[in-house]
Amino acid sequence: MRNVTIKEVAQAAGVSTATISRVLNKSGYVSEDVRHRVLETVRQLNYRPNAVARNLKRERTHCVGLILPDMRNPYFMRLAREVQALLSVRNYHILYTDSGADAARERSAINFMLENRIEALVIAGMGKNADKLREVQDRGVPLILIDRRVNNVESDIIIEDNRGAAERAVKLLVDKGHRKIGILCGPAGISTADERREGVQAALERAGLSPADMFWYSGDFSRSSGREAARQMHRLLEPPTAVFSANNEMTFGLYLGLKEMGQPLDFWEVASYGELEFAPLFANRLAYVRQNPEALGRTAAELVLERIGGADRGIGLLEQIVLTPDIVCM
Amino acid sequence: MRNVTIKEVAQAAGVSTATISRVLNKSGYVSEDVRHRVLETVRQLNYRPNAVARNLKRERTHCVGLILPDMRNPYFMRLAREVQALLSVRNYHILYTDSGADAARERSAINFMLENRIEALVIAGMGKNADKLREVQDRGVPLILIDRRVNNVESDIIIEDNRGAAERAVKLLVDKGHRKIGILCGPAGISTADERREGVQAALERAGLSPADMFWYSGDFSRSSGREAARQMHRLLEPPTAVFSANNEMTFGLYLGLKEMGQPLDFWEVASYGELEFAPLFANRLAYVRQNPEALGRTAAELVLERIGGADRGIGLLEQIVLTPDIVCM
DNA sequence: TTGTAGGCGTTATCAA
DNA sequence: TTGATAACGCCTACAA
Numbered sequence: 001m002r003n004v005t006i007k008e009v010a011q012a013a014g015v016s017t018a019t020i021s022r023v024l025n026k027s028g029y030v031s032e033d034v035r036h037r038v039l040e041t042v043r044q045l046n047y048r049p050n051a052v053a054r055n056l057k058r059e060r061t062h063c064v065g066l067i068l069p070d071m072r073n074p075y076f077m078r079l080a081r082e083v084q085a086l087l088s089v090r091n092y093h094i095l096y097t098d099s100g101a102d103a104a105r106e107r108s109a110i111n112f113m114l115e116n117r118i119e120a121l122v123i124a125g126m127g128k129n130a131d132k133l134r135e136v137q138d139r140g141v142p143l144i145l146i147d148r149r150v151n152n153v154e155s156d157i158i159i160e161d162n163r164g165a166a167e168r169a170v171k172l173l174v175d176k177g178h179r180k181i182g183i184l185c186g187p188a189g190i191s192t193a194d195e196r197r198e199g200v201q202a203a204l205e206r207a208g209l210s211p212a213d214m215f216w217y218s219g220d221f222s223r224s225s226g227r228e229a230a231r232q233m234h235r236l237l238e239p240p241t242a243v244f245s246a247n248n249e250m251t252f253g254l255y256l257g258l259k260e261m262g263q264p265l266d267f268w269e270v271a272s273y274g275e276l277e278f279a280p281l282f283a284n285r286l287a288y289v290r291q292n293p294e295a296l297g298r299t300a301a302e303l304v305l306e307r308i309g310g311a312d313r314g315i316g317l318l319e320q321i322v323l324t325p326d327i328v329c330m
Numbered sequence: 331m332r333n334v335t336i337k338e339v340a341q342a343a344g345v346s347t348a349t350i351s352r353v354l355n356k357s358g359y360v361s362e363d364v365r366h367r368v369l370e371t372v373r374q375l376n377y378r379p380n381a382v383a384r385n386l387k388r389e390r391t392h393c394v395g396l397i398l399p400d401m402r403n404p405y406f407m408r409l410a411r412e413v414q415a416l417l418s419v420r421n422y423h424i425l426y427t428d429s430g431a432d433a434a435r436e437r438s439a440i441n442f443m444l445e446n447r448i449e450a451l452v453i454a455g456m457g458k459n460a461d462k463l464r465e466v467q468d469r470g471v472p473l474i475l476i477d478r479r480v481n482n483v484e485s486d487i488i489i490e491d492n493r494g495a496a497e498r499a500v501k502l503l504v505d506k507g508h509r510k511i512g513i514l515c516g517p518a519g520i521s522t523a524d525e526r527r528e529g530v531q532a533a534l535e536r537a538g539l540s541p542a543d544m545f546w547y548s549g550d551f552s553r554s555s556g557r558e559a560a561r562q563m564h565r566l567l568e569p570p571t572a573v574f575s576a577n578n579e580m581t582f583g584l585y586l587g588l589k590e591m592g593q594p595l596d597f598w599e600v601a602s603y604g605e606l607e608f609a610p611l612f613a614n615r616l617a618y619v620r621q622n623p624e625a626l627g628r629t630a631a632e633l634v635l636e637r638i639g640g641a642d643r644g645i646g647l648l649e650q651i652v653l654t655p656d657i658v659c660m
Numbered sequence: 661t662t663g664t665a666g667g668c669g670t671t672a673t674c675a676a
Numbered sequence: 677t678t679g680a681t682a683a684c685g686c687c688t689a690c691a692a
Contacts, residue, residue, distance in 0.1 A: 140333075351671060358678090382670090
């Protein structure tokens, strides 16, 4: 059973292709009689319209691009799932790519999506492709930054109050009396990492503590960098009594590191930006910033629909939506 | 900057569209002179070919469909990532859908992919859409079942030895002297669940134990069903001393349930089909079947390329690849 | 109520 | 070495 074209269906049903199209798209008049005959033929030949051709003709694809740094991070996947769920209700589909936190791959993903004429792009970017993202906008494709800012790109954006939440998280540690804190930062250039670092600084300053007294570790948001940080901190003559970790994966790595070194998991008081879903099982000295990736995803999806919906695309009415996560102590 | 067409580029460069196409596709002869002029114009106009049109003309899309039941389950995402990584090297892209473990959504995803003329479909199916999957094959689209069988579908398939691994896992419990075991099964109809249940039966029989003496719980592979199972087992007059759980999420739920009930996490000796990446942090009475989703994904991707590559599509040379996972005791 | 025909943006065949 | 031109499969004025 090869794929059948609309022409063949038309021939078999003894009508014109226009009629087939009208029946299938419920557009224009067509007699009940003919309608049934067409539908029956369609069924018999198992006709399935070629979306590629339709997209070319209609100049719309009903596809939305989604680019995220890591498929394996539950935070992003919870976000992605929500985007997909909402868009699929409106019959939009997702072209999804995992950039692997690699700017070059991100770039080529954007190119691919552009060539495939996605109708909107949602991206948690690596911050290195501002030019590409501006190109997306220039081509009239609504761009929605999510989770992360990108320098030199003016766009709709949905993020968290990273700075504020990080500040509150560190304040929590300070209030408990900790004076020597390990700070696990994310990679410079990623806005979430930068803003969380600012938040940390702010908290320290307000508490009258000197940043120089802290142990700063520059990680890359990966599990292994958290693990490495744990090792290094543990080796110090005067190890910190508490740790702030800038994302969920590094926090996980931190605990893995402790375990490997044979230390108890409550060796440090920990404040984590981002949740470990399994933390309730073992953590008793952990506070975390509870993010809401579903809310981010949902908001993004709604914004996509609004932008695609074709409201006026004037400039200056860009949305900047900032969600405020709360902090949970275990 | 609206999207520019090949015609406009041709006009601007003072050549025909054919020449532009030849330059861009490096097909056919074109003088160095003209080539440079064309490339320069392309750059200036920021021309980006329309893949939709190209796909229509070439009758291939370079897209492969991937349908999995749950984006949030790390097992599937590790698999997905590997598929994507390998295919993207060969310039194939992925149309990815999360079926949400819902047969109807799975069905409509398949339809969408069919209309978009994917060149192959990789699916961990819900087992209810055999007819659809056969349609996929009938249309000449290579079908690769992954992780799960589907009744009444003959196809390339890449799975694990679910039965054998489950049997070994339960044997482990029996060998440790457990005589009353809680068995958390997955939903009937999903081949992995069914085969794992068979493995359990086999292990019990060989050990001369009566299945009737065990506590059977029929879950749905979800976290919450594991949690519920924990509650029910705990309520029994004579609770089991060990538990076998048929997948990672239910195992997680099991531990969450214990925690909620204020029980220690080593309350039961546990054997889990599937890994909990965070288990090292707290589990001391856990054995698990270590699956290898990356291997599944890699194998699937290679098979896709082979099938697309257009080797003869005779019948009877279907691949059935069975991976044998090992069992890890913590 | 239905049919004809042009065109969406490419690629590829054939001439020139 | 290049240029017309006919598809690819569908939709949609415009006619009838």
